[in-house]
Amino acid sequence: MMVIVDFTVVPVGTGVSLSPYVAEVERVLRRTGLNHELHANGTNMEGEWDDVMAAIRSCHEALHAMGVPRIHTDIKLGTRSDRPQLMAEKVASVRARLMD
Amino acid sequence: MMVIVDFTVVPVGTGVSLSPYVAEVERVLRRTGLNHELHANGTNMEGEWDDVMAAIRSCHEALHAMGVPRIHTDIKLGTRSDRPQLMAEKVASVRARLMD
Amino acid sequence: MMVIVDFTVVPVGTGVSLSPYVAEVERVLRRTGLNHELHANGTNMEGEWDDVMAAIRSCHEALHAMGVPRIHTDIKLGTRSDRPQLMAEKVASVRARLMD
Amino acid sequence: MMVIVDFTVVPVGTGVSLSPYVAEVERVLRRTGLNHELHANGTNMEGEWDDVMAAIRSCHEALHAMGVPRIHTDIKLGTRSDRPQLMAEKVASVRARLMD
Secondary structure, eight states: OEEEEEEEEEEESSOSOOHHHHHHHHHHHHHHTOEEEEETTEEEEEEEHHHHHHHHHHHHHHHHHTTOOEEEEEEEEEEESSSOOOHHHHHHHHHHHHTO | OEEEEEEEEEEESSOSOOHHHHHHHHHHHHHHTOEEEEETTEEEEEEEHHHHHHHHHHHHHHHHHTTOOEEEEEEEEEEESSSOOOHHHHHHHHHHHHTO | OEEEEEEEEEEESSOSOOHHHHHHHHHHHHHHTOEEEEETTEEEEEEEHHHHHHHHHHHHHHHHHTTOOEEEEEEEEEEESSSOOOHHHHHHHHHHHHTO | OEEEEEEEEEEESSOSOOHHHHHHHHHHHHHHTOEEEEETTEEEEEEEHHHHHHHHHHHHHHHHHTTOOEEEEEEEEEEESSSOOOHHHHHHHHHHHHTO
């Protein structure tokens, strides 16, 4: 089952700057080979359910290994059984409507 | 890695009543044996990362099998490397502070 | 417009124990008079949109006043135009289906 | 208090295509004048707390006026008391680290 997710990893019990941790998340995701894209409040990613969830687990493992004692993560995800969908199509279909 | 999650499954492209689907989610979770508790806006659950994510995937599969064409799910989750934690302790530790 | 929300306030840049902050959130909410209930991963609350959002803003203000430099909050919310709904009904309607 | 949010509006009890509703959300946001950006799983937006929450409420009102009976929305938000921050800086600070 394919899934499209947006997720945000929030380290707790560390300093106030989170960019070192977000950069580490990005490095972990690059190694997975999954299609993903960083945005201002999280990361969009798509792939097989198990691969996507294993990638997010790897992010948690990497941050705990950096010394983060506690991690809060939000995931928004979508699956469809009616037809396949890619992340790129979602923004494109909204833009097409705005140009009508 | 143990994880505590709160998740909400939102069927899209169905009727306005969601309780048949939330009831099915509850039935799926009971079969997993994972500790979980329904609340007004979702379900709290705890267990090993892979077991928890497989349980949520099973909920998606069960709802698609009921004919739901599209599902949006939110997951909030927490992991800790400093010490183990159970859901039951989280509310208890807040209540203890409120009684000080 | 009435809204039912679930929200979780995550202090960033503090120590690893979050219960002092969750307790403060609870104290702020009690002063608002809004119907709310703490659960293992957040707080359910219901009321008029503006009152609910002002309550969550007050929680942020109170935590910043305690010295929390950065706060991440998740809110899941629902509104309906077909009929009014209360939090208490949501769990009850699922439970009724499970007893069929 | 300034806030940076990511939010996703999920119409419930409608057809399976959500792009007409996401396009309407975009039209509502353009009228608010708030800085915002659509991405594959939601919209990032920044501004004063009350303005941002009023904008999201306007999206709900507009969708209910289109006939959507029930709406589920997720909001992730962040506030800071240590220093001001803009959305554009968040991605830039992560990218700078990845180039080290």
